[in-house]
Every structure is written in C-alpha cells, then in structure tokens.
Amino acid sequence: MKQKYTGAGDPSNSSAACLRVAAAAIAERGSAFFRVLGPEEEVEWLESSLMLIWAASSGEDVAEECAEVLDELLGEESQADQFDPSCSEFFAARSLELVGNALSNALRPTPERVDSSSVILKEMLSILDFRLGGSKTVITRYGDPIPPPGPLESREIEEEQNVLGVQSPAGEFDRESVEQIRERAARFVMELIPYVRDCFEIDVM
Numbered sequence: 400m401k402q403k404y405t406g407a408g409d410p411s412n413s414s415a416a417c418l419r420v421a422a423a424a425i426a427e428r429g430s431a432f433f434r435v436l437g438p439e440e441e442v443e444w445l446e447s448s449l450m451l452i453w454a455a456s457s458g459e460d461v462a463e464e465c466a467e468v469l470d471e472l473l474g475e476e477s478q479a480d481q482f483d484p485s486c487s488e489f490f491a492a493r494s495l496e497l498v499g500n501a502l503s504n505a506l507r508p509t510p511e512r513v514d515s516s517s518v519i520l521k522e523m524l525s526i527l528d529f530r531l532g533g534s535k536t537v538i539t540r541y542g543d544p545i546p547p548p549g550p551l552e553s554r555e556i557e558e559e560q561n562v563l564g565v566q567s568p569a570g571e572f573d574r575e576s577v578e579q580i581r582e583r584a585a586r587f588v589m590e591l592i593p594y595v596r597d598c599f600e601i602d603v604m
C-alpha cells in the first residue's frame with residue numbers, strides 16, 4: 400500500500416483551500432498519462448476541465464460549471480478496474496479518476512480525496528519506475544526495511560511537499576501562489592510525458 404499524501408502537514412487538518420489546491424496539482428501532474436494514452440480527441444476536454452479546477456482553486460465561483468463537468472465525467476468515465484493494470488487504458492482511466500477527485504474537491508473538499516489521489520498517482524509512477532528500471536522484482540523478508548521509492552515516485556513526493564510549502568500561515572493561497580503551483584505541476588507533466596511514452600513504446604509523430 401502506498402503512503403498517503405506526503406505534503407507538509409496532515410490533510411485532515413488542512414483548510415478547504417489547501418485541499419482544493421492539493422487535489423488540483425495532483426490531477427494536473429497525473430494528466431501526463433491521459434495526454435499520452437487517452438483518446439486524442441478528448442485531450443481538449445481534459446485541458447478545459449483542469450482549467451475549471453484551477454479556477455476553483457483560485458477562488459473563482461465556478462461551482463456550477465464544475466458540477467456539470469463532474470456529472471459528464473461520471474456518466475462516461477471508464478472505470479480503471481475494467482482494464483488489465485498492464486494496459487494503457489488502465490492508466491488513462493486512473494488519470495481521469497484524479498480529475499474527478501479534483502472536481503469533487505472543488506465542490507466539497509475532503510482530505511480523503513486528496514489521500515486517494517496521492518495514492519493513485521504514486522502507484523502509477525511506481526509502476527513506471529519498475530518498468531523503466533528493467534522490471535526487476537525486489538524480494539524483502541519480514542522485518543527488512545521497505546525499499547525506497549523510485550525516481551519518479553520520489554519526484555511526486557517532492558511535488559506534494561512543495562505545494563503545501565507555499566500556503567500562508569492561515570492555510571490559504573493567493574492567486575500568485577496558485578499560479579506558481581500550477582506552473583510547477585505543468586513542468587512536471589512535461590518531464591513525465593517522455594517516460595510514459597518510453598514505458599508504453601509510443602513514438603512521437
């Protein structure tokens with residue numbers, strides 16, 4: 400079982416603004432999987448959904464729009480458990496789960512959704528680390544220390560810790576801080592996309 404959210408502080412004690420921003424950042428970073436593995440015609444929908452999520456995180460009143468997109472997603476979303484965990488569709492569906500969690504958190508923030516999103520993304524990244532590392536299984540005996548996370552999963556842990564490091568003492572985020580977090584998450588996406596392509600042997604057209 401993957402460690403839950405690793406940002407500074409306990410999500411259960413975090414402000415609503417913090418929970419929105421944390422879920423938004425995880426959804427943005429996890430979007431790398433859908434951008435590569437999802438249907439090309441749906442990437443524009445993904446981007447517009449993320450824009451709504453970030454707008455909500457910045458304090459804009461977009462609750463009605465978020466609710467509409469969430470209803471649309473829940474009506475059409477392919478559940479990850481329908482697919483083999485080794486196939487690209489599984490990762491695309493998991494990526495959409497992160498978007499769904501962030502939309503839900505934009506409407507009613509809960510620490511459980513942040514924890515769920517964090518675990519989902521770390522699990523996907525750990526699979527990438529495993530495959531890109533040569534798929535070498537490490538066997539540990541009872542009482543042995545747990546092997547450290549791989550490089551991509553470690554990067555996600557760093558990103559989670561960075562998000563909560565820019566909040567105000569009251570647990571709030573101004574627009575500048577939210578934009579800073581969004582830009583950092585977007586850079587992470589650009590770093591991650593080549594690894595996703597390599598893992599699934601997808602050529603760049």
